[in-house]
Amino acid sequence: MEEQNVQKLPGYDATTLDNEFGKLHKQVEEEAVMLETEEGREAFRLHWLGRKQGKLKAISDVWLKNAPSDRKGTVGQRFNELKARIELRLETRKALKQVMKVVEPLTMDFSAGQIEILEKTLLANEIPKIVVEQRRRKAVKVDQIDITLPGTVRAPGIEHPLLKTMREIVLVFHRLGYSTALGPQVETDFYNFEALNFPPNHPARDTQDTLLVAGQQTKPSRERLLMRTHTSPVQIRTMIAEPPPIRIVVPGKVHRNDAADATHSPIFHQVEGLCVDTNITFSDLKGTLDHAMKALFGSAVKTRFFPSFFPFTEPSADVQISCIFCTGKGCRKCKQSGWIELLGCGMVDPTVFAAVTEERRKLNPTDDAYSPAKITGFAFGMGVERITMIQHGISDIGQLYSGDMRFLEQFA
Numbered sequence: 001m002e003e004q005n006v007q008k009l010p011g012y013d014a015t016t017l018d019n020e021f022g023k024l025h026k027q028v029e030e031e032a033v034m035l036e037t038e039e040g041r042e043a044f045r046l047h048w049l050g051r052k053q054g055k056l057k058a059i060s061d062v063w064l065k066n067a068p069s070d071r072k073g074t075v076g077q078r079f080n081e082l083k084a085r086i087e088l089r090l091e092t093r094k095a096l097k098q099v100m101k102v103v104e105p106l107t108m109d110f111s112a113g114q115i116e117i118l119e120k121t122l123l124a125n126e127i128p129k130i131v132v133e134q135r136r137r138k139a140v141k142v143d144q145i146d147i148t149l150p151g152t153v154r155a156p157g158i159e160h161p162l163l164k165t166m167r168e169i170v171l172v173f174h175r176l177g178y179s180t181a182l183g184p185q186v187e188t189d190f191y192n193f194e195a196l197n198f199p200p201n202h203p204a205r206d207t208q209d210t211l212l213v214a215g216q217q218t219k220p221s222r223e224r225l226l227m228r229t230h231t232s233p234v235q236i237r238t239m240i241a242e243p244p245p246i247r248i249v250v251p252g253k254v255h256r257n258d259a260a261d262a263t264h265s266p267i268f269h270q271v272e273g274l275c276v277d278t279n280i281t282f283s284d285l286k287g288t289l290d291h292a293m294k295a296l297f298g299s300a301v302k303t304r305f306f307p308s309f310f311p312f313t314e315p316s317a318d319v320q321i322s323c324i325f326c327t328g329k330g331c332r333k334c335k336q337s338g339w340i341e342l343l344g345c346g347m348v349d350p351t352v353f354a355a356v357t358e359e360r361r362k363l364n365p366t367d368d369a370y371s372p373a374k375i376t377g378f379a380f381g382m383g384v385e386r387i388t389m390i391q392h393g394i395s396d397i398g399q400l401y402s403g404d405m406r407f408l409e410q411f412a
Contacts, residue, residue, distance in 0.1 A: 006058040012071040021078045024059075025085060032089050041090060048086045056083055161411050162269060162400055165388040166251050169271045172295045173249040176288065178273065181248040183234035185255070186213065190222035191233035195355040196312040204229065211255050211266075227255035232312065235274045235379060239356045243369040245277035246377075251384070262396045269384035276348065276370075276377030282315070285345055285378035293321050293342070296387070300327070304339065313346025313379055324390065340390065343382035 010016060028048070034040035048055050059079065067075045159167070170180060193205055200221070203209060213225035231250040238248055250272045258264045275284070290303045302322040310316045320341050323334035330336040350372040360367040368374070385397050392411070394400070399407050 006055070006062045008066065009063055012067055012075065014074075017074065017078055020063075021082060024082055028082070028086055028089060035089065045090060049083075056086070155412065158412050160400075160408070161388050161392060162384055164411070165391065166269060166271060166384045168296065169292075169382070169384065169387070170249055170251055172292050173273060175295075176247075176291070178247045178249045178275075181234050181238050181250050182252060183228075183231070183237055183250070185228055185253060186225055187228040187233045188222060189224045189226060191236050192226060192228050192230075194222050195236045195352065195359075196232055197349055197351045197355070198311050202311065209257055211257050229256050230254055230381065231270045231272045232379070232381070235272065236352075236356060238274070239276065239353075239370060240359045244375050244377075247275050247277075249273045260398065262398070265385070265397050265401065267401075268397075270381055271384055272379065272381035274348070274377060274379045276375055278375055280347075280376045280378060282347060282378070285347070285380070288378075289319055289343070289345060289380060293319075297321060297324050297391075302328070305345075308344060308346075310344060310346055312349050312352050314349045316344065316346035319343045319345055319380075342386065342390075343380055345378065345380035348377040348379055 009020060031044060031047070034044045046054065051057065056079075059082075064072065064075050064079055158164075174180075189205075193202070198204060210229055211227040213227070216224040231252045231254060234250040234252070235248070238246060250270075252270065253267060254270050255267055258266050260266060273288075275288070286303075286305060293301050293303050300322075301324060304320050305317040306320065308316045308318040318341055320339040322328040323331060323338050323340055325331050325333045326338065328338040330338050334340050353370040353372050353375075356370045357367065360369065385400060388394065388400065389397065
């Protein structure tokens with residue numbers, strides 16, 4: 001195929017574009033006579049639409065690419081109109097051929113002149129409509145849609161079992177008047193350890209338990225960044241920002257340097273709570289948690305408290321509930337004890353209040369809102385994964401993070 005020779009435009013004003021593209025439109029109509037035969041249609045297509053040496057490609061290379069930036073849009077529009085006209089001529093001739101085959105038995109007595117008039121009439125009126133309809137059908141694929149078939153059923157999404165359990169826990173405390181508090185997962189040593197009465201040599205500060213952010217050695221100890229190991233820092237942040245009374249529940253993700261096994265994961269979720277006010281006692285703590293456990297596991301569940309130790313509470317306790325699988329009789333789930341250990345709690349240690357007061361006095365030297373002589377409080381924390389596994393009888397914590405739809409669809 002001979003190479004197309006397209007001269008550069010003398011200008012890109014509207015008049016020049018009208019004249020030059022008008023000549024091309026006229027040339028298309030003149031050459032449309034080639035479309036009478038199959039060979040002519042192919043020659044017409046290659047002449048105008050050939051990928052390497054087609055005239056449209058040459059026009060694009062010479063006119064469109066060299067157009068000033070403010071005129072490219074106008075030239076591109078004229079170019080697309082020309083291309084659409086060429087494609088329409090090709091398609092209408094093809095459609096005309098198909099129509100004439102259908103009406104051939106009706107035109108046996110027509111003269112050559114009458115057939116020519118019929119063809120011109122079809123080209124001018126009906127054939128463009130046929131082409132447009134064919135394009136529309138191709139675009140929406142009408143011929144591939146059977147409207148008598150039942151529609152596709154799309155299953156609605158559901159909450160992940162972890163998020164569902166977390167929401168249920170938070171809702172229990174919302175009904176008791178608690179509000180939700182959130183905080184960052186990347187914390188400072190002060191909020192994660194120091195303010196919570198963890199001594200400098202406490203094992204939890206060791207890299208074997210805590211994921212430390214790299215490049216923190218030059219910072220003061222309290223400002224070094226780490227991935228929070230519990231959601232307790234949010235309790236400190238809330239007390240520093242707000243005076244008592246406080247009743248908050250703190251859901252969130254935490255990180256520890258634990259090896260993954262059936263009951264441990266380096267990433268897991270906690271829900272902690274804090275209540276600070278005047279005359280808060282251990283009895284208030286017991287009553288609150290007893291109500292929460294009954295709301296989560298049923299009214300028949302019993303609770304009991306055992307002495308424990310946490311740096312940020314004194315006294316501290318572990319909370320157990322009667323086994324929901326054997327109702328306290330003893331089974332494999334509860335290791336034949338009839339009880340399941342579920343969470344930790346205790347009365348807020350006065351040392352924690354002292355750390356909060358020290359920070360608050362940086363803004364107000366006379367601040368005494370968290371004086372242990374005036375207020376008391378309790379705190380508690382529970383693992384969401386553990387409660388989820390108990391509720392649904394899941395034996396491996398890894399299933400909650402596997403993304404296996406066969407497992408997750410059981411909760412739909």
